[in-house]
Amino acid sequence: MTFLSVYRALSKQYGPQHWWPGDTPFEVMVGAVLTQNTAWSNVEKAITSLKQAKSLTAKKIAAMPAPTLAELIRSAGYFNVKAKRLQNFCNWFLQQGGESALRQWDDASLRHGLLSVNGVGHETADDMMLYAFERPVFVIDAYTRRLFSRLELVTGEEGYEVLRHSFETELSKKIIPGDEQVTLYNEYHALIVIHAKDVCRKKPRCSECCLRRQCPAAE
DNA sequence: GTCCAGGGTTCGT
DNA sequence: ACGAACCATGGA
Numbered sequence: 001m002t003f004l005s006v007y008r009a010l011s012k013q014y015g016p017q018h019w020w021p022g023d024t025p026f027e028v029m030v031g032a033v034l035t036q037n038t039a040w041s042n043v044e045k046a047i048t049s050l051k052q053a054k055s056l057t058a059k060k061i062a063a064m065p066a067p068t069l070a071e072l073i074r075s076a077g078y079f080n081v082k083a084k085r086l087q088n089f090c091n092w093f094l095q096q097g098g099e100s101a102l103r104q105w106d107d108a109s110l111r112h113g114l115l116s117v118n119g120v121g122h123e124t125a126d127d128m129m130l131y132a133f134e135r136p137v138f139v140i141d142a143y144t145r146r147l148f149s150r151l152e153l154v155t156g157e158e159g160y161e162v163l164r165h166s167f168e169t170e171l172s173k174k175i176i177p178g179d180e181q182v183t184l185y186n187e188y189h190a191l192i193v194i195h196a197k198d199v200c201r202k203k204p205r206c207s208e209c210c211l212r213r214q215c216p217a218a219e
Numbered sequence: 220g221t222c223c224a225g226g227g228t229t230c231g232t
Numbered sequence: 233a234c235g236a237a238c239c240a241t242g243g244a
Contacts, residue, residue: 019225032225035225035226036225036227037224037226037228038226039223039241039243040224040225041243042242075241075242077239078239078241079239079240079241081239082239118229121229122227122228123228127225139225141225141226141227142226142227193225197224
């Protein structure tokens with residue numbers, strides 16, 4: 001079994017996901033911060049509320065008082081922390097000249113810049129890299145770790161960067177053009193999340209999640 | 220009432 | 233580099 005065969009099995013079972021749901025790249029970035037440890041349905045409410053307040057722009061978010069922003073994103077949980085994180089991010093974003101300026105940056109610089117923002121860690125930065133800036137970065141999250149350690153393709157003890165690197169080197173062997181690479185990473189991460197959700201829906205609150213047995217790639 | 224979510228990020232050691 | 237502490241809503 002390989003990373004690629006797991007992808008093919010998931011893809012066959014669930015079909016294309018075309019993530020990330022969001023009208024604009026900026027909305028995707030906001031969603032990446034808001035979804036930290038939070039059910040996506042709660043994030044959607046917060047984004048709707050920002051839109052309703054006509055405040056889903058970097059300038060508006062950066063300019064409003066933190067408590068006001070916190071109230072708007074209340075449904076996403078951790079609202080005080082996330083309000084501050086969102087403002088940190090928007091300030092940085094504006095300081096760099098906004099999206100069009102950031103698009104000119106090379107992958108490494110952009111990733112580094114995102115990580116320099118207080119409140120943006122590995123996964124949030126990589127969500128933004130992949131789903132807002134369409135850079136070839138494989139997102140590692142808790143599901144990814146759990147799934148692949150159950151499949152015994154990784155131990156689960158690896159650090160974030162190590163894991164990301166093994167996925168990227170393994171998957172880049174087979175796929176050639178850069179554009180395809182981004183599409184593959186995009187779909188793969190989405191499929192992992194969908195699969196985890198699917199399994200957990202069948203057997204709610206199963207701490208083991210039965211991923212190994214139910215994963216179509218495990219057979 | 221309890222568990223968990225597209226749990227991660229920060230900060231101390 | 234690793235572990236603890238922190239944050240807080242809403243659906244199942």
